Amino acid sequence: MEEMILSPCDGVLVRFRIQENLTQKRCNTFFKIRQKDDTILEIKKTYQGKISSVEVREGEEVVKGMVLAYVEEYALEI
Template identity: 75%
Template sequence: MKEMILSPCNGILVAFYIREDLVQKSCSTFLKIKQEDGTIIECRKTYPGKVASVEVREGEEVVKGMVLAYVEEYAIEI
């Protein structure tokens, strides 16, 4: 199942640490957004998965709720 990674706020994407086909670990930082007031928001992914597609680039302006990437979430067996 694909999950969307959405922008949590408005701002400029200053760092994007994921790329397509990269397998991301749970709780790893995947992006930083600089808001208008200069505050840097650091976002972490809370589940493991493979990046299916990246929809933005560093330096791009983003708005809250904008799709940044799609991730294929891995099922975790207990």
């Protein structure tokens, strides 16, 4: 199942730690966004998956609801 990672706020993408076609472990930081008040928001996900595509670049302005990346989510055994 493919998931979208959406921006939760307006700001500037200052760093991302993902690459297309790589599997990301759960609870890793995917993106960091500098908000208008200069605070840094870390975007983490609680699932594991393979990055299908990254839709943004470092330094790019983002808005709330903007697609940052697509992830093919893997089911985890508990």
